[in-house]
Amino acid sequence: MKNFDVFNGDADGICALLQLRQSMPLDAELVTGVKRDIQLLDVLDPAVASRVTVLDISLDKNREPLEGLLHAGAHVFYCDHHFAGDIPEHPNLEALINTAPDVCTSLLVNGHLRGAYAHWAVVGAFGDNLDDSARAVARTLELDAETVDLYKRLGTYVNYNGYGAALSDLHFHPAELYQLMRGYTEPRLFVQDAVSSFEKLEQGYEGDMSSASTLNPEWESDSAALFLLPDAPWSRRVSGVYGNALANATPARAHAVLTQKANGGFLVSVRAPLSDKRDADTLCRQFDTGGGRAAAAGINDLPGDQLGSFIDAFSAIYS
Structure with missing residues (x-):
């Protein structure tokens, strides 16, 4: 029998697992992928799974394999902040799920551990663009402004690294990035020791954001704007963090970032107004293939012929 740590490949998933495993070390096989790869429980064999930790992926999108694991006798700890639907009632399931818009998985784990490794919770919250929540935890740690800024940058870069259509688009495999950081209880010590890794993320982020900064909206109104990115590795990497940057720059406006795919469809990232x-x-x-949370969501494969329908729905909700 084996233990599995299953986590989203973005900053929130990685930082949630960092906190848990620094508090409760466990020999477990890592299961992760690009940020949009969320049906991760499908790859587990219930016959060999003993203890499964699931972080930052929707229960609603993993319901059937979760029920299969529980039926086979696996013990599951499930922590997430996305839409879950009905949560199964089972003695082997411990579910910590909260879909409030100012909460992320790293913050839920931080509360679960009573702040034992809160530095990583700050990084994870910044990565999920929850700046107010991140700064609230940072104040309890009495971090100086320079360290808070560093944690915000690290969270942004780690989150950026998770975006892509395939692992080949990423600068680091999310499991590799987790392994690089797992020995550090404080993120600033990781940055201090792993200078080349931090700089690789920073330079990639700045280069890709520079490319995105030249774009104009494909469609816009007073309350919403839609941007169209080309089918290219840089645009797939930047799609989520570019949406966050747009939301931060114009907090009263909703934003959609659509990245063209080789099949003629679109990868979609939506950011609700930060003010609402x-x-x-x-x-x-x-x-189809859509999901997420109230503040930020996406569609993995929007068919090209549904672009007009998406714009109509986007405009109607955020009019």
Whole structure:
């Protein structure tokens, strides 16, 4: 029998697992992927799974394999902040799920561990673009402004690294990035020791964001704007963090970033207005392969012929 740590490949998933394993070390096989690879429980064999930790992936999207694991006798700890639907009742399931717009998985784990490794919770919250929540935890740690800024940059870069259509688009495999950071209880010590890794992420982020900064909206209104990115590795990497940057720059406006795919469809990232974090998940779940949370959601494969329908729905919700 084997233990498995299953986690989203973005900053929130990685930082949630860092906290858990620094508090409760466990020999476990890592299961992760690009940020949009969320149906991760499908790869587990219930016959060999003993203890499974699941972080930052929607229970609703993993319901069937989760029930299979529980039925086979696996013990599952499930922590997440995305739409879950009905949560199964089972003695082997410990579910810590909260879909409030100012909460992420790293913050839920931080509360679960009573702040034992809160530095990583700050990084994870910044990575999920929850700046107010991140700064609230940072104040309890009495971090100086320079360290808070460093944690914000690290969270942004680690989150950026998770985006891509395939692992080949990323600068680091998310499991590799987790392994690089797992020996550090404080993120600033990681940055101090792993200078080349931090600089690789920083330079990649700045280069890709520079490319995105030249774009104009494909469609816009007073309350919403839609940007169209080309089918290229840089645009697939930047799609999520570019949406965050747009939201931060114009907090009263909703934003959609659509990245063209080779199949003629689009990878979609939606950010609700920061001043009114609602309905991004409601919008995206109207389309196949869509999901997420109220403040930020996406569609993995929007068919090209549904672009007009998406714009109509986007405009209607955020009018």
